[in-house]
Amino acid sequence: MSASLGAVGVGFRRRGVPVTVVVCLVVLAAAFLAVVLGPVLYPEATKQDILSSLMPAGSPGHPLGTDELGRDILALTVAGAASALVGPVCVAVGSMLLGILLGTLAGYERGPLDFVISRWTDLLLALPVLLAAIVVSGVFGGGYWTTVALLVLLFSPSDIRIVRAGVLEQSARPYIEAAQMLSLSRWRVMFRHILPNVSSLVITNAMLNVAFALVAFSSLSFLGVGVPPGTADWGRQLTDSRSIMFDNPAAVIVPAVLIIAVACAVNLVGDWLGQRLTRSGGLS
């Protein structure tokens, strides 16, 4: 899951923030506002009102129209941002923390612990994330946070590998030898001395993981697993509105475009951040 997108900034100004990144940051800021303000602005977004069922976009009081159940598409979409975006961020942060812990232990301690952790990542990497998530959360049920925990587990191998490789490379350096000669505790060496030097790799990978988790999460809710029916969530909204996609196109087009836009924005910002951090000498 760590496919970075290559040199996005090639040809742009070297200093300052490229225009694309500014646009992406605006998209992300808007998404963040929707997450925070959604529940305040539209506390009753999922309330059904059969009287106003299937109104077209541009109807009075319903700028994007309503779905079959009479739910306002604009309210549903704004309120759905929280469910669609909070989970993926938690997945990226969770798998980053798990990756830092296990990757550092494996890379610094080596030996049997490294062997066990590495075989564990091999096993998880042999599974396609989406397939494993569909099967496990479909068969074992479980709600939103179970899905988050599952995705943390499935996303962690890329973090573990990246941290482990970084730690292995740093461990051989003189400053680590110096720290060891000062008989600093191994935890102090691992997390105070090595970790800061691999942090730029970790942060870049976490950003990219947000984008992949967003795709995985919305895919799961599109397939009907992960998010319970009736929840305001972009992926869920797309499944629910499939049957009315030609009656009120806005019900499908708006959330679909939003998912694509946010995922692209996260990816581009992550890439740019990665290049910035690499160039600023965070790692060799």
Add this chain to the structure above:
Amino acid sequence: MLAVRVLGTVAILFVLSIVVFSMLHLAPGDLVKTLLGTRPASPEAVAAIREQYHLDDPLPVQYLRWLGGVLTGDFGQSIRLQTSVADAIGSRLGLTLALCGLAFVAAIGSGIPLGVQSAVRAGGVLDRIGTALGVIGLSAPTFAVGLLLLYVFAYYLPIFPVYGGGRGPLDTLYHLILPAITLAAGLGAIVLKLTRTAMLRELDADYVTSARARGIPEGRVRRLALRNAAIPIVTGASLLLTFLVGGTVLAETTYALPGLGTLLQDSVLFKDLAVVQALTLLVALVIAVIALLADLAYLLLDPRVRAKGGTA
């Protein structure tokens, strides 16, 4: 060594088979009830199920019996479709293979030329368009792309059918074009990125400079570079496959195609565990075999690795 690599693959598949087998026993709810499906739970039926699935045997015995069945192609009965799992998969395999094949050809056919051109003129207009398309292809979920394409090419411009698998080979092909393009968007983006990165590195190499200095035509120089760039592209095949597995489920669901992806989704939602087990193992096997083949291709493509005795 290759033998170690094969053994590692077998070990991973063995562990996965245990996990997949345990799924039946770990799934929430009463196992007998799950296996009965919609049939009434009379004492005779319960006894018959316990007998049929040998539920009174110790778990290792059950596992070995199940594994024996799997290895001989017997995955049990689908409780949802009331047919053998092998038949259920067999009747849908063709459509999924056709869809993946079409998407694969489209992705290679667009990704490699675009990747080469992007690398040759890095920073140019085509490169920027390619990069932008690549970002969208990699970031956009398959179903979102699929739904938007449905609006454009089946609703606003009614060129393609909205959904279904079609009848007869030609009609099926016609029904598969839009889903294949949807899948190819993500696949092509990965191919494009792999190609561009590999070509950029090769074009920077000394042998390219020396070839150019000797006056070898640019077209031949590029072919030379592409041959060397093929190695990272081929070893990236596992990345393509991982994408393809999830993407197929989403594309088939979006276009309501009766393939393996929709079979998996329906079986998961219905808790038709025998089918889910069979499909999970099948996918794991295909991925393991392709990863092995990619490593073998690496040996064939890179004489340096071959000479060292192959430490892939």
